[in-house]
Amino acid sequence: MADSTFGLVVHGGAGVILRQDLTLELEAEYHTQLEASLAAGYGVLEHGGASLEAVVAAIKVMEDSPLFNAGHGAVMNAEGVCELDASIMDGLTLDAGAVAGLQHIRNPIALARDVLERTPHVMLIGDGAEAFARQVGYEFVPNEYFQTERRRRQLALARELEAKPGGHRPAGRKERVTFATVDDNKFGTVGCAALDRKGNLAAGTSTGGMTNKQYGRVGDSPIIGAGTYARNATCALSATGHGEFFIRSVLGHNVSALMEYKGLPLAEAAGEALRQLEELGGTGGLVAIDRLGHVAMPFNTPGMYRGCRVAGQAPVVEIFGAEYRAQTIRS
């Protein structure tokens, strides 16, 4: 399988992302960052590096950018603190690493990878995850490193909406959740799926979760089989959106199972899994790549920050989705 095709696909979140809400300048910045993320991952793959390595490289770029809801620039929870989750999976070995509830680790995706490679475990949470980080020599950053003025304003807005009649959230029924809890309806999780020259797939996801989320809430990003999944026989993918629905529909493994057990090609499997998610009421999207280098980037929201670069093809970076409904199999 040496020197077969290779490539990667990235996302920076899906949601109500409308052209009229973005200045041309901000739109250009998103393009620049998505291109930088693709370039970082592609560089690894081009030089024969492993897909796992490319996934970490691509995601780190987005974690370090204030534009995305991961690492620096992550959204704040109801206590005004950034809590970070990430996961990564190796499609060759089906080995995986995940972390949740981090408050002091600059690049959560790097720690997820160290959980994969340096512990017998898959998932470490909270103080325990940070104790492991300390043990393997991570530098700790203050929580303020992640916090930005933009996210502070979003939290203030979410709290304001929550205080309005009918907008109160704690311990209410699920129906009572307000959009104030979902990052003013824009999600910004980041992720990457990659295929390397050896034919190995890998995927990873990193997030700050939802603005004003309940302290301790974990979404789909650190859940193997939900927000992240990779399997050489089928595909590698990373999801973004309203995480609870992605957990309940086990979206990542569902795409893979639709390919493996029903024989669907990647694009159809991804579309069908998204349709099932939509049936539950879920919104969001995913990026995926299969072992032949086919790419899928379906979403059922107005926009998704996304891009892909496959060897021999022009790189693609897109934000809006005029035909976003047509990208699911609903068309």
Added chain:
Amino acid sequence: MADSTFGLVVHGGAGVILRQDLTLELEAEYHTQLEASLAAGYGVLEHGGASLEAVVAAIKVMEDSPLFNAGHGAVMNAEGVCELDASIMDGLTLDAGAVAGLQHIRNPIALARDVLERTPHVMLIGDGAEAFARQVGYEFVPNEYFQTERRRRQLALARELEAKPGGHRPAGRKERVTFATVDDNKFGTVGCAALDRKGNLAAGTSTGGMTNKQYGRVGDSPIIGAGTYARNATCALSATGHGEFFIRSVLGHNVSALMEYKGLPLAEAAGEALRQLEELGGTGGLVAIDRLGHVAMPFNTPGMYRGCRVAGQAPVVEIFGAEYRAQTIRS
């Protein structure tokens, strides 16, 4: 679907459970507790109660018993603290609740159910999960409530083994994990899957994890799609074993996908999913029930505490598995 068949299946963990290691008295106690768990769940179903209710009732009995690794009698982590995880899923709505890293909640399965019913979230971890418990009026118990003399001895033994040359664990490669970390090779997670008279399926799982586990380590029990899964169209199931492998193989959803997408009957799907888990190197088992009341209880370890009771059939409670290999599709 009113007054169709109904029933439930429970487990109290799988592992190296050998007849020669159990006194007749202890064996009888396990039988008594498994029967009590079945009776509690069956009582709910018989009176027309919901499968979700039956799952909670059956699991609470095992959480309250010191015999099992859940609630009172949970194993201790490397710091000598009991950390509890649980999850539950409703096969009708695909709604789910999960908690991880609890230290003061008597019945984790009850809190998982409250996350399902009373929050917009699926998963809450650590202090955040306990803050939610406080908010909805849970009584807090000291961590000592969960700790038993038997588990203290197991922890001491695990630490002793770890201190031996070659047995050192922290930050080592996955290959270096010793059996000292896996409850001296006996797992004791508890779980239940149930079918009610309305044809609705539900499943739940509760655990203390692994003896001497790294602080913050989360296994498959609170992961929807791994240790717990329920879907009216296919089956409900709860898994037990070396959790990392169950997460990596997304075991719960895999059984369901094999039924839905490949058309396999429950027993074959459960066997095939277990075979795939075994290929990764995983050991353990699962209990499952489908919407027709068919039950499967496969495992690839010498024993699994298990039982089932389906309307119109004699209740079954078993521990050992002379023919345990034959119960997977390897036979």
